[in-house]
Amino acid sequence: MTDFRIDLRRGALITAVLALLCSLFYVLPANAEPADYADCPAATLCLYSGANGTGERRDFTGTQSLESYDATWDGKTLSAKNNTALWACVYGAPAYGGGLQTVKPTNSDAYAPGAVRSHKLVPTRALCFTGYERCPDNRVCTFPEPNGRGAMTVHLPATDPVTKNYGNSYGTEPAPKSAWNRTPRHVCFYPEPTYTGTWADPADASGQKRFAAYVVLRGDSVTVPAPFAGTFRSHELVTTTGDCQ
Template sequence: MIINRTHIRRGWLLAAVLALFSAAFVVLPANAETVPFADCPAGQFCLYDGSGGTGTRVDVAEGAKAERDAGTILSVQNNTRMWACVYSRTEYGGGLQTVKPGNPDEYVTNGVRWTVASYKLVPTRALCFTGYERCSDSQVCTFAERNGRGAMTAFDDPPTGPTPHHSYGPEVPSASVFNRTGKHLCFYPNATYDGSWTDENTKTTYGAYVVLRGQSVTVPNPFAGTFRSHELVNGTSECQ
């Protein structure tokens, strides 16, 4: 019997090649899917106009803020050391979402979009719940929402000199107040620096609502939203 060694060699080579291909398919991993938010750089708060970290990305550094015109934001990744505070209204108003350092967040759930209108990055989560820091030194500031959040109106009242007076209409928000002046603050229900409030529960009448110098406060009923004028005084006994 004559053995064809050429055929044997070819068969051995073919078997070796097939073995190599098989090994390659076993060893080589399948193409991994893109990890959501993986493109967000370290030290940045990344804002995406698509859900799941997709679409156009905007990066902002620690301490950044946008009180309005935040743009279309459907998802975020917080790769900073700070807490991210995300609000549904401008000027830190409306609903609030907090994003822990190193975490992502999503603003489309079951096809429903949660509007992002403003945001800020702060050292502690507690600072997400207030907006008093916007009020500058020597100002009286009133806010549309509790805890210094929402639209702010600022009055530049110097702490020295003649007693400043301001009167205004109902468009000035006053759900909360920060008195950053060196004088005490007297609010009135009338534009003429007078008038009174009556607490329906206690039947107590108040001639002025007082905010002491350096104090911030969420205004309770029956005072909230009713201020029409204010003045700064050296002593609370000077309130009308």
């Protein structure tokens, strides 16, 4: 009788444990939360208006880099999932300007309100830091930020009536801090809108040493150094650098 009672107790304990395990198996799947960003399609960059892949979602493929968003979406992204094989570059200003954050392929990220105002998808992270690729062939392009970032100005060559060289005198666009010369000629930049002017050498305390035109050779892109950065107000295209004013 004693052994029989011990067996009954053991049997009751085993039955209770099995019942508890079964209840866990049945209850857990029903209450489990869906994985974050699970709704982001393959080969897609998904931007969300809420944290952790919640809220409204907008989808972009590798061919849909945007330099700006419509007013209803501008600065509204709070999280992102990069479900592509490319690097996602997100910027704090339109035209790939302002602050930069990068998202590795298959990774996600979170943002403060207003931190995402443009994006592009590129094969390598290094390409997130430049924007020169936007410049059309046979044009001089200038940018208000280093490395070809920010709103691009495309200069259409026009013959100056005095110099007879192709040139542009700038309007109200910001004075550039970087440029790409995609023409077959060299470009001479000047601090005055009349294709003239010089720069003082900051290393010369006497102020006597001056720089003339700042030259960007054909095919070259450049982040403009001091004292030239942010001071260009005109340029002309020339056959040889000796033709600069």
